[in-house]
Amino acid sequence: MSTFPDDLQYTVEHEWLAAGDPVTFGITDTASEALGDIVYLEMPSVGAELTAGAVCGEIESTKSVSELFSPVSGTVVEVNQAAVDDPSLVNSDPYGAGWLLKATVTATGPLLTVAEYRAQTAG
Amino acid sequence: MMPVAADSSGELRSPLHLEHVALGGVMVPFAGWAMPLRYSSDLAEHLAVRRAAGIFDLSHMGEIRLAGPQAGAALDHALVGHLSAVPVGRARYTMICADDGGIIDDLVVYRTGDDAYLVVANASNNAIVLAELVPRCAAFEATVTDESAETALIAVQGPRAQEIVTSLTAPGDLAAVAGLGYYTGLSATVAGVRALVARTGYTGEDGFELFAPAGEAVGLWRDLLVAGKLHGLVPAGLSARDSLRLEAGMPLYGNELDRTTTPYDAGLGRVVKLDKTTADGRPLDFVGRGPLAAREHSEPSRLLVGLEGLGRRAARHGYPVVMSPENLDVVVGHVTSGAPSPTLGHPIAMAYVAPGLSALGTELAVDVRGRGEPVRVVALPFYRRPQ
DSSP: OOOOOTTOEEOTTSEEEEOSSSEEEEEOHHHHHHHOSEEEEEOOOTTOEEOTTSEEEEEEESSOEEEEEOSEEEEEEEEOHHHHHOTHHHHHOTTTTTOOEEEEEEEEOOOBOHHHHHHHHHO | OOOOOBOTTSOEEOTTHHHHHHTTOEEEEETTEEEEEESSOHHHHHHHHHHSEEEEEOTTSEEEEEESTTHHHHHHHHSSSOGGGSOTTBEEEEEEEOTTSOEEEEEEEEEEETTEEEEEEOGGGHHHHHHHHHHHHTTSSOEEEEOGGGEEEEEEESTTHHHHHHHTBOHHHHHHHHTOOTTBEEEEEETTEEEEEEOOOSSSSOEEEEEEEGGGHHHHHHHHHHHHHTTTEEEOOHHHHHHHHHHTTOOOBTTTBOTTOOTTTTTOGGGOOTTOBOTTSOBOOOTTHHHHHHHHHSOOSOEEEEEEESSSSOOOTTOEEEEETTEEEEEEEEEEEEEEOTTTSSEEEEEEEOGGGOSTTOEEEEEETTEEEEEEEEOSOSOOOOO
16 A cells, blocks of 8 residues: 655655755655666765756666656755665665665646646556 | 456556455566555565465466367477377476577476366566468467456465365365366366366465356465465565576576477477477477477576575666676677575576586676676576475
8 A cells, every 4th residue: 555645745746855955866666666666776976066957877777778867956965875775665664774866956846736646556 | 258347547457456456566567467566565465475375366368278189189289298198187397499499488387177177477578479370370279269258267375285285175166176286277167166276386386276166266265365464364466476486496488488489499308308209109200399409408508597696786687697707808608687686685597608617616706787706507406495
């Protein structure tokens, strides 16, 4: 059963974004369940430039590879090394220990509220 | 022939469809059927089969019955193997090839009686195999009957499979089922259902495949799940089935085998019985014999090898095999199947490469989405179960 925390924002590409300076983002329950067991994360390096809506990494599961789209434009300040070392964290705790990137933000792409994202995934 | 129920998407449904849904199965289209990709976790299901047991619904596969005094002779002609020489109660892995020697499907054929054989085809090829068998067998005293719609197929695979299946076997059949050797089968009653019980499988573990009437599949499935619970049995889907057979070095039609491939290319020349003869020594002709005989002695243009990934990213079906990670332009082959290996802890793949690069230990690379990942040629299978 997919959960969507109320205090986050979401994208149509199944990412979540937590406000702050820097922001934190990752993928939702829906995405991690659809992927199945995640086995490898291809992440940008600290200092890499991000463009809202552009592919910034890859998430690979046993059966498939999915692109990670950045919800913001800005610069990567931290990569979740724990998840890179143990990608199963993204399955077991996608909103907590399975966070992916922290970034400083110059612009934000289109975001959905939790209600809008819930409606989109229910459809 | 009774059609199986199709849902609104046009996909065929297994007799066990509602069981999969109730178990949380993620249903996906597969060869025109709705089948469970996974129930919980690909890795957990895969590891359960290696350590305890998994139960698989394979009812989408095709079952074609050959019966009559010349059923064996008909199959000797239609297939590459020497099926009339198979003793009653034994099974053979074999292939049906086209006139040009290209593989139409790989098959397991069970000799169920003196004049009776069961041909098991891949779901994706069942119609084609039937369409080829009928004319090929027309000149022989044998009937060809498609029994797929009435036949359910349930596999129980893993080190605990024997305990699970025998715990439900009727007392009169118990010794025979417990004593079944690899690639043998017999008719037995399991959970009150009369089934062909065969010691075959596609996982590299010990296990059984049970061919039962479709109308009795649900009861058999449920009873196996209950009996298997205390042995650690879990339902396992298509994803685990694929990673298990890859570790076991077993080919998948559509990946390692296709119409452009001969059994020799895939390292399976052993299934082609060029020298098969009748009981009185007359050579038996079979479909594809000429090109296959020519191919047996000629230089191959490519060979199937196992590749062990030395990095973390897995090679996948269709990815180019290259000489080195630094030079992605020099393509020397292509990957047919690839995935992370749950049992071995590193990526594995099968690939066709130029014969000169097929020696064990050859270091190559795979172009994984624009980056070169180092790999090394290793022997197949990648995994062998402890004896």
